[in-house]
Amino acid sequence: MEKVLNLTPHDVVIYKDNKPVAVFPSAGSIRLTEKIKEASPVAGIPTVVTEFDGVSVVLSQDFCTQVQDAVVIVSLPVLQATKENPFILEKIKKVLNDKNVNLKAIVAPDTGNDSVVKNEKGQIIGVKRFRTL
Numbered sequence: 001m002e003k004v005l006n007l008t009p010h011d012v013v014i015y016k017d018n019k020p021v022a023v024f025p026s027a028g029s030i031r032l033t034e035k036i037k038e039a040s041p042v043a044g045i046p047t048v049v050t051e052f053d054g055v056s057v058v059l060s061q062d063f064c065t066q067v068q069d070a071v072v073i074v075s076l077p078v079l080q081a082t083k084e085n086p087f088i089l090e091k092i093k094k095v096l097n098d099k100n101v102n103l104k105a106i107v108a109p110d111t112g113n114d115s116v117v118k119n120e121k122g123q124i125i126g127v128k129r130f131r132t133l
Contacts (some may be wrong), residue, residue: 001041002104003040007057012109015117015127020126022054022055029091030074034079052081055088057095069104070096079108083133 006012006024014022033054039047055078072092074082082089093103107130110116116125 002069002071003100004071004073007059008073008075008109012073013117015126015128018117022032024073027028028057030072030078031056031058032078032088052077052085052088055081055091057092059095059099068100068102069107070101071107072096073104073130074106074108076105076111079106079131079133082106 004024005027007026007028008032009026009029010028011043013020014024014025032052033056035051035053037049037051039049041047043071043121078088082092089106092106096103109127109129110129111127115128116124117128119125
Protein backbone atom coordinates (compact mmCIF):
# COMPACT_ATOMS: atom_id res chain seq x y z
CA MET A 1 0.00 0.00 0.00
CA GLU A 2 1.38 3.41 -1.00
CA LYS A 3 1.02 6.16 1.56
CA VAL A 4 1.87 9.86 1.43
CA LEU A 5 3.88 11.01 4.45
CA ASN A 6 4.35 14.71 5.06
CA LEU A 7 7.76 15.44 6.56
CA THR A 8 7.43 19.22 6.53
CA PRO A 9 6.61 21.02 9.81
CA HIS A 10 3.16 22.09 8.60
CA ASP A 11 0.11 20.55 6.94
CA VAL A 12 0.21 20.36 3.14
CA VAL A 13 -3.16 21.06 1.50
CA ILE A 14 -3.86 20.12 -2.13
CA TYR A 15 -6.49 22.13 -4.02
CA LYS A 16 -8.51 21.32 -7.12
CA ASP A 17 -11.06 23.73 -8.60
CA ASN A 18 -10.46 26.15 -5.70
CA LYS A 19 -11.42 23.52 -3.11
CA PRO A 20 -9.19 21.53 -0.77
CA VAL A 21 -9.20 17.87 -1.86
CA ALA A 22 -6.43 16.42 0.32
CA VAL A 23 -4.72 17.39 3.56
CA PHE A 24 -1.49 15.75 4.61
CA PRO A 25 -0.76 16.45 8.29
CA SER A 26 2.84 16.75 9.39
CA ALA A 27 4.38 13.47 10.54
CA GLY A 28 7.68 15.12 11.47
CA SER A 29 10.23 17.15 9.59
CA ILE A 30 13.34 16.88 7.51
CA ARG A 31 15.70 19.82 7.78
CA LEU A 32 19.03 20.47 6.14
CA THR A 33 22.05 21.13 8.32
CA GLU A 34 24.26 23.89 7.06
CA LYS A 35 27.65 25.55 7.22
CA ILE A 36 27.76 29.30 6.94
CA LYS A 37 30.85 30.90 5.39
CA GLU A 38 31.51 34.60 5.13
CA ALA A 39 31.64 36.05 1.64
CA SER A 40 32.58 39.46 0.28
CA PRO A 41 30.19 42.19 1.43
CA VAL A 42 27.64 43.47 -1.07
CA ALA A 43 27.12 47.26 -0.96
CA GLY A 44 28.75 47.24 2.48
CA ILE A 45 26.31 44.64 3.83
CA PRO A 46 27.72 41.41 5.30
CA THR A 47 27.10 38.44 3.01
CA VAL A 48 27.38 34.70 3.58
CA VAL A 49 27.43 31.50 1.53
CA THR A 50 25.35 28.61 2.84
CA GLU A 51 26.51 25.05 2.22
CA PHE A 52 24.15 22.22 3.10
CA ASP A 53 26.22 19.43 4.60
CA GLY A 54 23.70 17.03 6.07
CA VAL A 55 20.15 16.37 7.11
CA SER A 56 18.22 16.13 10.34
CA VAL A 57 15.13 13.92 10.38
CA VAL A 58 12.62 14.18 13.23
CA LEU A 59 9.59 11.90 13.18
CA SER A 60 6.51 12.49 15.32
CA GLN A 61 5.76 9.97 18.06
CA ASP A 62 2.75 8.73 16.14
CA PHE A 63 4.72 8.34 12.91
CA CYS A 64 3.07 5.61 10.87
CA THR A 65 5.22 2.52 10.55
CA GLN A 66 2.54 0.30 9.04
CA VAL A 67 3.29 1.23 5.44
CA GLN A 68 5.41 -0.57 2.94
CA ASP A 69 5.88 2.09 0.29
CA ALA A 70 5.70 5.82 0.89
CA VAL A 71 5.77 9.00 -1.07
CA VAL A 72 7.40 11.55 1.22
CA ILE A 73 6.65 15.28 1.09
CA VAL A 74 9.63 17.51 1.92
CA SER A 75 10.44 21.18 1.46
CA LEU A 76 11.73 22.33 -1.93
CA PRO A 77 15.25 22.99 -0.56
CA VAL A 78 15.40 19.43 0.80
CA LEU A 79 14.13 18.03 -2.50
CA GLN A 80 16.81 19.95 -4.43
CA ALA A 81 19.49 18.88 -1.96
CA THR A 82 18.66 15.20 -2.52
CA LYS A 83 19.67 15.65 -6.15
CA GLU A 84 22.82 17.65 -5.42
CA ASN A 85 24.04 15.54 -2.49
CA PRO A 86 23.30 11.78 -2.67
CA PHE A 87 24.31 11.46 1.00
CA ILE A 88 21.19 13.42 2.01
CA LEU A 89 18.88 11.09 0.08
CA GLU A 90 20.62 8.03 1.54
CA LYS A 91 20.24 9.37 5.09
CA ILE A 92 16.50 9.95 4.54
CA LYS A 93 16.13 6.44 3.13
CA LYS A 94 17.98 4.95 6.11
CA VAL A 95 15.83 6.71 8.70
CA LEU A 96 12.68 5.55 6.92
CA ASN A 97 14.00 2.02 6.44
CA ASP A 98 14.67 1.85 10.18
CA LYS A 99 10.90 2.44 10.57
CA ASN A 100 10.12 -0.25 7.95
CA VAL A 101 9.10 2.36 5.38
CA ASN A 102 10.36 2.07 1.81
CA LEU A 103 10.82 5.44 0.11
CA LYS A 104 8.99 5.14 -3.20
CA ALA A 105 9.24 8.80 -4.21
CA ILE A 106 10.13 12.17 -2.76
CA VAL A 107 8.17 15.32 -3.65
CA ALA A 108 7.74 18.92 -2.53
CA PRO A 109 4.73 21.23 -2.66
CA ASP A 110 4.88 23.20 -5.93
CA THR A 111 4.72 26.84 -4.82
CA GLY A 112 5.16 28.22 -8.34
CA ASN A 113 2.75 30.94 -9.46
CA ASP A 114 0.44 28.62 -11.38
CA SER A 115 0.17 26.08 -8.54
CA VAL A 116 0.11 28.05 -5.31
CA VAL A 117 -3.24 28.88 -3.65
CA LYS A 118 -3.40 32.00 -1.47
CA ASN A 119 -6.01 33.48 0.84
CA GLU A 120 -7.31 37.05 0.69
CA LYS A 121 -4.30 38.23 2.71
CA GLY A 122 -1.88 36.75 0.17
CA GLN A 123 -0.77 33.93 2.48
CA ILE A 124 -0.15 30.50 0.99
CA ILE A 125 -2.86 28.06 2.08
CA GLY A 126 -2.18 25.22 -0.33
CA VAL A 127 -0.97 24.07 -3.73
CA LYS A 128 -2.46 22.39 -6.78
CA ARG A 129 0.34 19.89 -7.31
CA PHE A 130 3.64 18.46 -6.17
CA ARG A 131 7.06 19.01 -7.69
CA THR A 132 9.62 16.26 -8.20
CA LEU A 133 13.07 16.05 -9.76
